[in-house]
């Protein structure tokens with residue numbers, strides 16, 4: 296009887312193993328975009344519907360740059376710090392020390408105000424307020440002393456704000472306040488014609504307005520929905536677009552409720568690497584599998600050869616072949 300383990304069978308099996316290894320990595324890559332421009336997109340954020348956490352659904356769009364959308368406009372995302380859970384956005388229509396622009400409100404949805412509100416070290420400077428402004432009267436306790444800085448300093452140091460000074464020949468009132476003030480009162484109610492926002496205000500004592508950083512720092516919270524387990528299994532956290540329940544996206548063709556299968560476990564470390572490194576890991580992996588298979592095959596071959604001399608031939612050979620195939624495939 297002819298041996299089942301012919302050289303051509305071995306070659307076929309090696310090729311099969313290699314093909315399996317070659318097809319898994321491409322399909323295991325995330326179905327969600329992982330960056331926009333130079334900004335990394337990770338959980339809880341996502342660009343495509345169904346990626347990231349459902350709470351942040353429809354808030355981002357990537358048109359060459361990453362934009363964060365609120366009811367008052369699209370704000371350019373400058374940076375995202377996933378460790379500190381902070382995102383810095385910039386309103387291109389906002390006034391700063393160097394440019395004066397018509398005022399508009401900064402408005403967030405109710406959900407946004409809860410899950411991604413401006414941080415404590417973001418100060419809203421309300422400028423050119425009328426003397427009837429609520430923040431100068433009934434609500435004057437909403438204005439705080441911002442590292443010893445005054446309105447005069449702002450009106451004096453900034454080209455953009457000097458105009459307020461000139462027209463009235465005296466400093467119109469201003470108010471340094473937090474997000475809660477503008478959340479509950481629109482600029483019309485506040486009766487101030489302009490505003491600007493400054494971030495990282497904890498260390499601005501003695502630093503002039505020309506050197507302040509203008510923008511809005513948002514502090515986001517990530518609900519614990521079991522995403523970690525999915526991420527550790529090599530998946531990307533997403534959600535079902537109808538039920539908004541967590542879905543672990545394992546590949547473009549495989550979704551799972553909690554975590555990805557064993558095959559994807561081995562690939563998990565690739566996901567954090569950049570694309571070019573993925574290739575290196577991929578190739579190393581392929582060779583590893585190739586040599587392991589070769590070893591496995593030759594070991595099995597000798598066992599089978601041994602079996603030929605002793606045991607009843609066909610059942611024993613079949614048993615070994617099945618065992619060996621399982622061993623080789625599980626590599």
Ligand SMILES: *[C@@H]1O[C@H](CO)[C@@H](O)[C@H](O)[C@H]1NC(C)=O
Pocket residue numbers: 355356357358362364369
């Ligand atoms: C996408 O961003 C642009 C800014 O380039 C903005 O004008 C637009 O409204 C945004 N679209 C959506 C659907 O949020």
Ligand SMILES: *[C@@H]1O[C@H](CO)[C@@H](O)[C@H](O)[C@H]1NC(C)=O
Pocket residue numbers: 423424425458459462467488
């Ligand atoms: C400042 O506010 C006053 C009203 O309080 C307004 O008439 C004036 O136009 C404002 N200045 C600028 C430069 O908008």
Ligand SMILES: *[C@@H]1O[C@H](CO)[C@@H](O)[C@H](O)[C@H]1NC(C)=O
Pocket residue numbers: 440441442443444
């Ligand atoms: C704010 O700080 C400045 C400088 O430290 C001080 O002169 C001023 O009185 C303070 N204003 C208030 C309202 O505390």
Ligand SMILES: *[C@@H]1O[C@H](CO)[C@@H](O)[C@H](O)[C@H]1NC(C)=O
Pocket residue numbers: 344345346533534535536542544547548549550
């Ligand atoms: C996996 O989930 C995503 C997001 O909900 C969906 O777009 C995709 O069609 C799903 N794929 C499969 C194979 O179910």
